[in-house]
Amino acid sequence: MIPLSWYLVLSAALFSVGLFGVLARRNAVAILLGIELMLNSVNINLVAFWRYLDPTRIDGQVFAIIVFAVAAAEVAVGLALVISVYRRRNTVVAEEIDMLKW
Amino acid sequence: MTTELLIWLIPLPPVLAFFLIVLFTNRNKALSHTIGVGAAGLSWLGSMVVFARALGAERLAEHPFHSAIPWLPTGDTWFNIGVLIDPFGAAVLFFVAWTIFMIFLYSVGYHNFGQPKGDHDRAGLPPHGATVADEKTGHKHMVPSVEPMYSRFFAFLGLFAFGMYVLVVSDNLLTMFVGWEIMGLCSYLLIGFWYGKESARNAAVKAFMTTRVGDVFMLLGIAFLYSATGTLSFREIFTEEVLHVLATTATPVLGLSAAGLIGLLLFIGTVGKSAQWPLHVWLPDAMEGPTPVSAMIHAATMVSAGVYAVIRMFPLLSLDASTMTVVAFIGTFTAIFAASIAVAQNDIKRVLAYSTISQLGFMIAALGIGAYVAAAFHLITHAFFKALLFLGSGSVIHGMEHGVLHTGDHHVDPQDMFNMGGLRKKMPITFWTFLIGGFALSGFPLVTAGFWSKDEILADAFGHGHMAVFITLAIAAFMTAFYTMRQITLTFLGEPRTKEAEHAQETPWTMTVPLMVLAFFAVTYGWVGIPEHFPGLGGLVPNWFHDFVGHTLEHVPEAPEFSWVPLLTSLGVALGGLFFGWLYYRNVKSAKEDVFQIGVLKNKWYFDEAYNFLFIKPVYWISETLVYKWMDQTVIDGILHTFGKVTDWLGNKIRNWIDLPVINGFGDFVGFRTADLGGAMRPIQTGRVQQYMLLAMFLLLIVGGLLFYFLVMA
Numbered sequence: 001m002i003p004l005s006w007y008l009v010l011s012a013a014l015f016s017v018g019l020f021g022v023l024a025r026r027n028a029v030a031i032l033l034g035i036e037l038m039l040n041s042v043n044i045n046l047v048a049f050w051r052y053l054d055p056t057r058i059d060g061q062v063f064a065i066i067v068f069a070v071a072a073a074e075v076a077v078g079l080a081l082v083i084s085v086y087r088r089r090n091t092v093v094a095e096e097i098d099m100l101k102w
Numbered sequence: 103m104t105t106e107l108l109i110w111l112i113p114l115p116p117v118l119a120f121f122l123i124v125l126f127t128n129r130n131k132a133l134s135h136t137i138g139v140g141a142a143g144l145s146w147l148g149s150m151v152v153f154a155r156a157l158g159a160e161r162l163a164e165h166p167f168h169s170a171i172p173w174l175p176t177g178d179t180w181f182n183i184g185v186l187i188d189p190f191g192a193a194v195l196f197f198v199a200w201t202i203f204m205i206f207l208y209s210v211g212y213h214n215f216g217q218p219k220g221d222h223d224r225a226g227l228p229p230h231g232a233t234v235a236d237e238k239t240g241h242k243h244m245v246p247s248v249e250p251m252y253s254r255f256f257a258f259l260g261l262f263a264f265g266m267y268v269l270v271v272s273d274n275l276l277t278m279f280v281g282w283e284i285m286g287l288c289s290y291l292l293i294g295f296w297y298g299k300e301s302a303r304n305a306a307v308k309a310f311m312t313t314r315v316g317d318v319f320m321l322l323g324i325a326f327l328y329s330a331t332g333t334l335s336f337r338e339i340f341t342e343e344v345l346h347v348l349a350t351t352a353t354p355v356l357g358l359s360a361a362g363l364i365g366l367l368l369f370i371g372t373v374g375k376s377a378q379w380p381l382h383v384w385l386p387d388a389m390e391g392p393t394p395v396s397a398m399i400h401a402a403t404m405v406s407a408g409v410y411a412v413i414r415m416f417p418l419l420s421l422d423a424s425t426m427t428v429v430a431f432i433g434t435f436t437a438i439f440a441a442s443i444a445v446a447q448n449d450i451k452r453v454l455a456y457s458t459i460s461q462l463g464f465m466i467a468a469l470g471i472g473a474y475v476a477a478a479f480h481l482i483t484h485a486f487f488k489a490l491l492f493l494g495s496g497s498v499i500h501g502m503e504h505g506v507l508h509t510g511d512h513h514v515d516p517q518d519m520f521n522m523g524g525l526r527k528k529m530p531i532t533f534w535t536f537l538i539g540g541f542a543l544s545g546f547p548l549v550t551a552g553f554w555s556k557d558e559i560l561a562d563a564f565g566h567g568h569m570a571v572f573i574t575l576a577i578a579a580f581m582t583a584f585y586t587m588r589q590i591t592l593t594f595l596g597e598p599r600t601k602e603a604e605h606a607q608e609t610p611w612t613m614t615v616p617l618m619v620l621a622f623f624a625v626t627y628g629w630v631g632i633p634e635h636f637p638g639l640g641g642l643v644p645n646w647f648h649d650f651v652g653h654t655l656e657h658v659p660e661a662p663e664f665s666w667v668p669l670l671t672s673l674g675v676a677l678g679g680l681f682f683g684w685l686y687y688r689n690v691k692s693a694k695e696d697v698f699q700i701g702v703l704k705n706k707w708y709f710d711e712a713y714n715f716l717f718i719k720p721v722y723w724i725s726e727t728l729v730y731k732w733m734d735q736t737v738i739d740g741i742l743h744t745f746g747k748v749t750d751w752l753g754n755k756i757r758n759w760i761d762l763p764v765i766n767g768f769g770d771f772v773g774f775r776t777a778d779l780g781g782a783m784r785p786i787q788t789g790r791v792q793q794y795m796l797l798a799m800f801l802l803l804i805v806g807g808l809l810f811y812f813l814v815m816a
Contacts (some may be wrong), residue, residue: 021798031792095790 007048014041028085028092031077039071105155106169108320109185112148112195112272113267113281115141120260120310123253131252135210138256142206142263142540143685149199149267156192163189163653168273170336175459179332186273190654194410195270197485201403201621202263204616205766208493209259211498212392213249213430213613219248226298228392231507246500255295255392262288262399269407275324275334278411282320282375285404286313293391305387312384316374320411323367327418330360340417349421362422367417369429376408376462385459389451393496393517403489405458409465409481416474417655430470434574435464438699439707441581445588449494449517453589456706457543460578464559471571473562477651479631480555486627487542487552490620494536497617498522498593501529505602514602519589520693524598528606533594537615540590544583544622545676551628553607558633558670564671565662576671584677591687599691633664722803 014037021034043064050060086092119141156162170184218232232247249255265284272278294306328334330351332342338344351360358366372378377385385405412419412429417426437460444456459485468477488710502516514521526533542552556579563572598604608614631647690696702708734750 019799023792023799094792098789 004048004052007044011041011044011048013040014044026095028072028082028094029079031094032075035078036071036075039067041066045057061098105152105167105187106185107165107189107646108148109152109271112145112152112170113264115144116260116267118264120257120264123257123260127259128257131215133250134253134256135215137319138260139206139210141260142203145263145267146199146203151194152187153192153196153199153287155235156187156189157650162192162650166191170273170335179578179648180337180344180399181276182274183277184273184335185271187271188654189650189652190413191270192484193651194406197623198266198270198403198406198620201485202266204489204493204620205403205531206256206259206263207253207400207614208496208613209392211610212496213252213255215247215248215252216614217246219246220250222246223250224298225250226296228296228299229297232240244510246345246503246507249392251295255292257293258288258295259399262292262404266403266407267725269410273335273337275327275336278414279320279324282371282407282411283317285407286310286375287316289313289388289399291403293388295392296390299390301387302390305384305390309384309388312381313374316371316381319367320371320374322372323364325331326360326367327364329464330364333601345417345421348418352388357425359422361418362425364423365415365419365422366428369412369419369425369432372408372412373432374408374464375411376405376466377459378408378432378463378466378711379439379459382440382459383437383706383713386452388708389449389455392498393451394638403485405462406485407464407479412466412469413474413478413481416469419469426470426472430568430571431702433463433466433468433470434578435463436460437467438574438578438581439463441578441585443703443706444585445698446583446700447461450498450519450522450589450593451492451517452487453519453585454491454495457491457582457585460582461488461543464556464578466574467575468559468562471563471566473559473566474655474701475631475648476555476562478651479647480559483542483551483555483627486620487539487624490535490539490617490624491543493613493617493620494532494539497529497532497613498525498536498606500609500613501525501532501606503600505600505605508559508605509601509604514600516602519592521600521631522593522598522603523596523600524594524603524746525606526594529608531614531617535614536594537590538621538624540586541680542628544586544680545579545672546680547673547676549625552622553676554628554631555674556647556676557669558631560634560668560672561665564668571635572668572671576675577811579672580675580679583676584683586685587680588591588687591684592690595684596688635670636664717803 018034018037018041021037022031023034025031025034032070044047046060046064046067050057082092085097089097091097116138119137122137124135127137128509152167156167159165159167166186166188168184169185170182172180173183174181214229218234219231220229223229223232227250229247229249230242233242234245235242262285265281265288267281269278269281272281290306290310291732294302294311296302297306324334327339331339333339333344345361348361348364349359353360353363355363358746375382391399420431440456440459440463444453444460447453447456461480465477465480465484470479488645499516506512506514506516537549542550544550545556547553560572560575560579563569598606631645633648675764683692685698693699705711
């Protein structure tokens, strides 16, 4: 069986890729993608710990499903916002969406 | 109702009427005059009842109607006020009630009640007449218009009547003075009733200021009397002991006794109120008021108050011979002085005004020679016939105004006697009543009241050996008869001199009825005072007046012995004056032909000019130059400006040294440094979420690393 640490490494790597995407990308869709990656890396963590620590309990799975639901909702709202912004301002670059800035 | 209570109530209706009219019924003319006349009627009724009971009372002099209540606490004692009707008071109350009631009634007609509103009438100006179209022909003509401030007039009259009644029924000097001052105020209000006219305003101020001079002295006299005796009640002052104390106390002024000084001070009040020389100047100007009514107030009623006051104070006054001399001199001089002016006046009312001054002089002179009863007698007869004459003159003017409205020529003065003439046919009632009044004033023998009272004054002067007074008064009486006949001849006899006089018209019943009532008294009132020893008539009627009023004094004055000299004199001057007046003036056509239009008489001996030069100009100078320009502008303003400048300088220094550097500096420092700090922090607030997150991540790593290091590794 593959040791736990491998999963954790994969998860950390995925998280880092996502974080980088969130911090470094200018495209709002790409930032959303980054967030999705980070959420899914967390899911990997949750499922891996569930499997390796106490498979009789289902806490880990439940958590993962809640995260899915949250992620789906978040993407739905996020993409809707992006599309709406794009229609109005003809751009999806995060820095240019600065109407609330002073 | 007891008589005392009734006396308390007599002054009340007019003052209630005043407040009712002013507060509630001012807009309703009919209601206002109903209240006013009704109130006067009530007071009249009360006065008549009191008078009748006074006649029926046994030994009224010793036991007068008197009641008093404590009013002001003065230390341990009380100052009492109350009412007092003794024989003299009753006699005065009688004529006051009659004349006031007649004034009220007459005012209804005089102010054209029932006539339409004027075309251009404004409050504060006399009514100018209204245009009325005839219903059948459509022909337009002018008729007299109703007075715009009709209700207000009755309110003022009510207050005036209140003052007069208070004065008459008072049992002490203080409330008498209150009534006196209320009348002073009303006199001001009524003279200035047509305040739109500048002359009326000036006359009102003049009257008020002139009488004020007298009133101040009178108040001084009252204060002195109170401090000397501790009482102001007539009955308490006029007792042997008090009078004796007053007569023997010396004062530092001119070597007068206290009685003499107090008497003199009170007399100065009378000089102002009764328009005696040298304070006579206000009365002729007072004719600016609504013609007959205020004229009558100022001639028949209010000025009588001054004489009333001295007659009241006679027991005190007579204690000092020098005061009596002053009184006699002022009265005699005024009598002849005013009579001489009256001869040259052309305004029908001004003649009467000077005649009033002159007749009041007769009374004062009579009092000065000790003729107490004669003074009181003349006061009352004069009030009746002078009231009659003034109302008659008002009726004449009213009739003339009809003529002026008819011709439409408003330049014709309806008061100038040289514009009249021949009015006896146009205004018969006015003519006959005026004739009666004029003959009474002249002292037409036997039938008129004026003859008996004036004859008594002359007889007293002669009988008591005051020859100078006697001769002067005789000359004054001659002048009186002369100018009276001049007035009657110019006004009523002959032919009309102007178109206005041709179209004059008799006045309504509200005006003629008072004339007839007063004419009745102007004749009959003399009969109650026929001297006992008068040839032929004496003794037919008892000399009721002398008995009744004379007993007011403790020592009933002796009637002078009968002598033919004063009787023949008084017959001679009266008939002679009347005859010469008629003889001369029946041919005079205009003012230019009148030889008595001498500058010095016409201009009233230049008293107005002299007072203007002596008092008014200096006062103006003091006000303008001394007080205003020097004291106010230079001294007081200077001090204030200095304070202002010093304060300004000090303020500037405080501002420059403390406010600006310290307080402002601190405030500015805090503000600007905060702004700087904000500016310095601003670069890290980029508003870019990704940067924030990056920063947060690094901080998290650092903090996490440190925690890890310290908590786990250590």
